[in-house]
């Protein structure tokens with residue numbers, strides 16, 4: 001049978017974004033040619049590459065293609081070449097604008113450690129070997145966006161103000177993403193807050209408890225953020241899905257990232273209310289190794305897997321890609337970030353993953 005067309009927009013960006021997106025595109029074309037899936041790929045400029053050609057890091061054409069797409073894949077943007085530009089046209093500005101224009105309020109960051117790579121972590125290998133946790137961060141609300149904000153004069157001195165604000169509906173929608181995601185995994189959801197001190201997170205906790213009644217199969221627990229930071233380092237495998245607000249999530253997701261010890265392996269997903277989303281590696285454009293065929297493409301390829309799971313509703317292909325990546329690591333293939341010797345380049349790593357996928361299909 002002919003399956004529905006999925007429109008995918010590829011935004012390589014600049015730096016190693018271009019090299020890793022080449023591997024993602026190879027993988028997608030392979031899947032298109034060898035399965036019943038019907039993927040329609042297009043690409044557009046973003047970041048420094050867009051600025052160089054058009055004078056803006058996010059051309060209107062790119063934004064409108066992104067809005068029409070079922071999913072957007074993003075490589076990476078930024079670098080010294082554009083650092084002296086005004087903040088409004090810096091490559092990184094394009095990402096913030098894309099996230100807000102597409103209303104991507106739910107940011108998902110898995111932290112997974114295969115036994116082969118456990119020694120790369122700064123924690124003892126046995127604490128992280130076979131780790132598989134997911135941090136869900138609310139991305140468009142909270143203290144980073146609340147008003148009033150600014151530096152004001154008050155009583156003869158300056159005061160700095162930011163406002164921590166969440167509405168019930170903002171909390172409810174992130175709660176549903178968290179519970180639904182927990183249903184597809186270990187069904188353990190830990191909501192992180194500071195409800196002993198902050199009224200906002202008291203409301204957060206109340207709304208989560210209400211939404212929990214719709215998901216009786218999921219076990220909901222609550223934890224204060226300071227304890228959560230400690231527990232993530234003490235015994236990270238106690239968690240399955242962790243959900244929290246914007247600022248706490250910013251910090252906890254970076255802790256979770258470092259449990260894995262390898263920035264080149266970490267994918268992310270950012271979803272809107274219809275589960276359309278943007279998928280990108282956690283790392284940046286790595287100007288120090290750009291153009292040298294040294295970048296690890298696995299974070300990008302694992303981001304493609306997340307896309308199949310969350311936006312295209314094809315968890316089978318997500319699992320196949322994840323399995324092909326795991327096989328490639330088991331076979332001993334490593335990019336330079338993971339090994340001092342006998343490392344393979346970006347393109348060969350991509351080829352090995354596709355070769356393994358071919359065996360699994």
Ligand code: NAI
Pocket residue numbers: 016075076077078079080092095263264265280281282283284285286287288289294295296297299337
């Ligand atoms: P970075 O993540 O680009 O690089 C940090 C270190 O990790 C570098 O030594 C780099 O070579 C290495 N690295 C990163 N990804 C790798 C990969 N896939 N394979 C092998 N090694 C990898 O962070 P940095 O250096 O702080 O930022 C560089 C530029 O990227 C800046 O302009 C920054 O603003 C931008 N950036 C962009 C992001 C994005 O596009 N989402 C996120 C973070 C930073």
Ligand code: MG
Pocket residue numbers: 250251254
């Ligand atoms: Mg951060």
